[in-house]
Amino acid sequence: MLELSKKPCKILNINPRVEMHGDEKVPALDVKIGGVMLEQHELNALLGEPHAWAQLFNERSGKMTEPAFRCFGPIPVEREFEDCTVTMYLGLKLEMIELGTTKIKKLKIVRRWAG
Numbered sequence: 001m002l003e004l005s006k007k008p009c010k011i012l013n014i015n016p017r018v019e020m021h022g023d024e025k026v027p028a029l030d031v032k033i034g035g036v037m038l039e040q041h042e043l044n045a046l047l048g049e050p051h052a053w054a055q056l057f058n059e060r061s062g063k064m065t066e067p068a069f070r071c072f073g074p075i076p077v078e079r080e081f082e083d084c085t086v087t088m089y090l091g092l093k094l095e096m097i098e099l100g101t102t103k104i105k106k107l108k109i110v111r112r113w114a115g
Contacts, residue, residue, distance in 0.1 A: 002042075002045045002046060002081065003045075004036070004038070004042050005039070005042070006089065007036060007037060008035070009033045009034065009035050009036045010033060010034050010035040011031065011032070011033055012032040012033060012034050013030070013031075013032040014029065014030070014031050014032075015029070015030040015031075015032075016028075016029050017029070017030065029099075031099075040053040043056075043109070046077065046107070046109075047077065047109075048079070056069075056109075073110075074108040074109065074110045075108065075109040075110075076106075076107070076108050077107035077108065077109060080103060080104065080105040081103065081104040081105070082103050083101055083102075083103075084101075084102040084103065084104050085098070085099075085102065086098070086099040086102045086104075087099075
């Protein structure tokens, strides 16, 4: 099971729509977010690879972690996560919103570093 800790992000786009489930029209919502900084164990779990972080990043004592391969752009994640529970905290008062059964897809890993 993949579980991400509570962390800030940016909501980039919200697209309300209707999708068909057989003959029934069901409301749906696409929420595009960005700027989620993953911890080492979260990246490993997301990619389903226990050594993903070590393969993608160089860690040096006393320095910031930097990508092992600076020439690569965003890495698309081919897998989808179905039947997810998503809890978002919005606004200055951090009001909690729980989304119903959710599918998470079209993920991209973007490496950010100083320099």
